[in-house]
Amino acid sequence: MRLVRLLAARLLAGVIGAAALVSPHSAAAQQLKAFKDELFAYPAILSQDAGGAYRVVDYREARDIDARDEIPERRVRKKYVSTAIRKAQQDLTLDSEAGRIRHVAVGRTAGARFITIYLHGQGGSRKQGVDDLAFGGNFNRIKNLMAGNAGLYLSPDFSDFGSAGAAEITALIRHYAAGSPEARVFVACGSMGGALCWELARDERIAERLGGLLLLGSMWDEDFPASAAFRKRVPVFFGHGSRDTVFPVDRQEEFFRSILERSPEYPARFVRFESGTHGTPIRMSDWKETLNWMLAAGRRK
Numbered sequence: 365m366r367l368v369r370l371l372a373a374r375l376l377a378g379v380i381g382a383a384a385l386v387s388p389h390s391a392a393a394q395q396l397k398a399f400k401d402e403l404f405a406y407p408a409i410l411s412q413d414a415g416g417a418y419r420v421v422d423y424r425e426a427r428d429i430d431a432r433d434e435i436p437e438r439r440v441r442k443k444y445v446s447t448a449i450r451k452a453q454q455d456l457t458l459d460s461e462a463g464r465i466r467h468v469a470v471g472r473t474a475g476a477r478f479i480t481i482y483l484h485g486q487g488g489s490r491k492q493g494v495d496d497l498a499f500g501g502n503f504n505r506i507k508n509l510m511a512g513n514a515g516l517y518l519s520p521d522f523s524d525f526g527s528a529g530a531a532e533i534t535a536l537i538r539h540y541a542a543g544s545p546e547a548r549v550f551v552a553c554g555s556m557g558g559a560l561c562w563e564l565a566r567d568e569r570i571a572e573r574l575g576g577l578l579l580l581g582s583m584w585d586e587d588f589p590a591s592a593a594f595r596k597r598v599p600v601f602f603g604h605g606s607r608d609t610v611f612p613v614d615r616q617e618e619f620f621r622s623i624l625e626r627s628p629e630y631p632a633r634f635v636r637f638e639s640g641t642h643g644t645p646i647r648m649s650d651w652k653e654t655l656n657w658m659l660a661a662g663r664r665k
Contacts, residue, residue: 469518
């Protein structure tokens with residue numbers, strides 16, 4: 365009788381385990397599948413602290429630009445990209461309460477599992493975020509990661525880095541989030557685009573949908589701890605070059621550490637690219653690792 369009960373218990377455990385593997389809400393179901401992971405993994409980690417939340421990554425122009433690109437900073441080598449993704453790409457215009465918003469969409473415009481939005485910096489446009497060949501192919505990778513995981517990637521134009529731009533991005537998020545009610549929204553902001561990231565963090569309705577904020581060579585916001593996103597413990601990633609002359613790395617590191625001082629368990633990570641410059645985080649940040657961490661951190665809230 366004891367043997368029968370033992371076998372039944374093992375059978376039940378097996379059934380439960382199998383159900384967990386196929387459940388749409390399981391941890392495995394919420395992780396992004398690989399796309400050229402070995403090519404985009406971080407080079408050597410030089411040091412780390414804060415329990416691994418802060419890492420210093422080795423960066424070298426000779427290896428990470430000259431050897432990676434056919435034409436330095438303009439055309440990456442073919443093995444880093446898959447341009448077939450262009451078939452899933454659309455140049456669209458949204459008529460919204462904030463005005464007409466031109467944007468590029470890649471992947472599922474409805475029923476998406478994940479939504480990632482890239483907001484460019486000063487002098488950029490919607491075209492920057494879908495450039496397959498610049499920035500070491502890293503935009504091509506996020507396009508493939510989203511489309512290949514039943515997600516949506518968006519790269520919009522916007523009027524400015526103030527209230528008008530924030531209203532436009534808010535309208536864009538609300539439009540696509542309505543069509544994908546189960547999707548978490550990840551907003552990546554390059555350089556001055558960070559002003560919009562921090563503005564979105566203050567919006568209670570947007571913060572409710574946010575899966576994470578990615579600040580790539582961007583700015584800080586001393587008011588973030590008073591925001592809706594902070595209260596909801598929205599994960600934040602900082603990628604920064606140690607030789608950034610636009611936004612000094614030590615100032616961004618100070619802001620990152622102030623978040624952990626205020627809330628030691630807050631889901632925040634910082635990757636410092638040693639010897640990298642202002643644009644390095646856009647080229648070198650590991651989208652898959654970062655988004656998978658955010659997805660896991662969001663489930664623990």
